[in-house]
Every structure is written in structure tokens, then in C-alpha cells.
Amino acid sequence: MASALKTRINDELKTAMRAKDKARVAVLRLINSEFKRIEVDERIELDDARVLVVLDKMLKQRRDSITQFEAAGRDDLADKEKSESTVIQEFLPAPLSDAELDQIVDKAIADSGASSMREMGQAMALIKPQVQGRADMGDVSKRIKARLA
Known part of the structure; x- marks a missing residue:
């Protein structure tokens, strides 16, 4: 099954190329190359869920880089x-x-029956598919720790 999200990104790439938006073309090509790398390495076709995981990871990398560059004055x-x-x-x-x-x-903690930090992973496993690409997992982890502490 082809990913609708991948198709949308390819369409956006074509539009950006026609508009001669070099910066946007570069980012969209970077995204596509990451998709291609994963598909070749793992011999799979990415679905929308996996595409979201990849985009989320790329965004997290950018956030980490921004923090480091700002700290270095760049x-x-x-x-x-x-x-x-x-x-x-x-x-x-x-x-x-x-x-x-x-x-x-709260729902994940109740559903998993987690009552201590040792059982935090069970709650995280329930939460991750629901919030992929929509929330920072570090933030989610902090919220769970606060509830279980």
C-alpha cells in the first residue's frame, strides 16, 4: 500500500520545483532521500504510520540542532x-x-495499570501510537513520570 503522505510530499516537491523555491526543494528532497534510504535498507514500502515516525524523528533532530546552534551563537x-x-x-x-x-x-496509565516508575514502559507503549508526530515523546515521558512519582 502506497503512502498518501509520501505522495503528497512528492507533489509538493514538484510544485516547489516549478516555483523555483530552492530552499523548499532542498528540504523536500532531504525528506524523500530519507524515505528511500529506509525503503532500500529494510526492503519495504513505507506506509503513512512509518512516514510519520520518520518525519517526527527528522523534526526532533532539527530541534536538537537548533538548541545546540543557538547555544554556540550560530x-x-x-x-x-x-x-x-x-x-x-x-x-x-x-x-x-x-x-x-x-x-x-491519564487513560494510558489507567489502561496499563501502571502504578510505579517500573511500569512506565507499559503506559508509553499505549501512548506512542496515539501521539506519533503530534507530541514530543520527551514531554510525554515527563508527564507520565509526574503522574507515577
């Missing part, structure tokens, strides 16, 4: 990463609000 590089992040975010679902995230975390 605003030029931080700005480049921010513009790449903006393009990647276009293809991710809308982020969850704090209230929605709290509700998902």
Missing part, C-alpha cells in the same frame, strides 16, 4: 534548521493540546 545555522522544521511540520498532524495530552496520558 544563529545563521539555527535559522536554517528552523526553516527546515517549518517545512517538515507541514506534513505532520496538528499538535495535541496540553489538555488532550494529559487525557491520553
Whole structure:
């Protein structure tokens, strides 16, 4: 089954090429090359769920880079990463609000029966597919720790 999200990204790439938007073309090609690398390495066709995982990982890498570049005073590089992040975010679902995230975390803790930090992984396993691409897993982890502490 071909990924609708991958198709949309390819269509956006063609549009950006016609518009001669070099920066956008570069980011979209970067995304496509990551998809291709995974498909070749694992001999699979990416579905929408896996595409979201890849985009989420790419966004997290950009956020980490922005933090490091700003700490080093390299605003030029931080700005480049921010513009790449903006393009990647276009293809991710809308982020969850704090209230929605709290509700998902509470439900997962109740459903998994987690009562201590040792059982945190069970709650995380229930939450991850629901919030992929819509919330920072580090933030989710902090929320679970706060509830179980």
C-alpha cells in the first residue's frame, strides 16, 4: 500500500520545483532521500504510520540542532534548521493540546495499570501510537513520570 503522505510530499516537491523555491526543494528532497534510504535498507514500502515516525524523528533532530546552534551563537545555522522544521511540520498532524495530552496520558496509565516508575514502559507503549508526530515523546515521558512519582 502506497503512502498518501509520501505522495503528497512528492507533489509538493514538484510544485516547489516549478516555483523555483530552492530552499523548499532542498528540504523536500532531504525528506524523500530519507524515505528511500529506509525503503532500500529494510526492503519495504513505507506506509503513512512509518512516514510519520520518520518525519517526527527528522523534526526532533532539527530541534536538537537548533538548541545546540543557538547555544554556540550560530544563529545563521539555527535559522536554517528552523526553516527546515517549518517545512517538515507541514506534513505532520496538528499538535495535541496540553489538555488532550494529559487525557491520553491519564487513560494510558489507567489502561496499563501502571502504578510505579517500573511500569512506565507499559503506559508509553499505549501512548506512542496515539501521539506519533503530534507530541514530543520527551514531554510525554515527563508527564507520565509526574503522574507515577
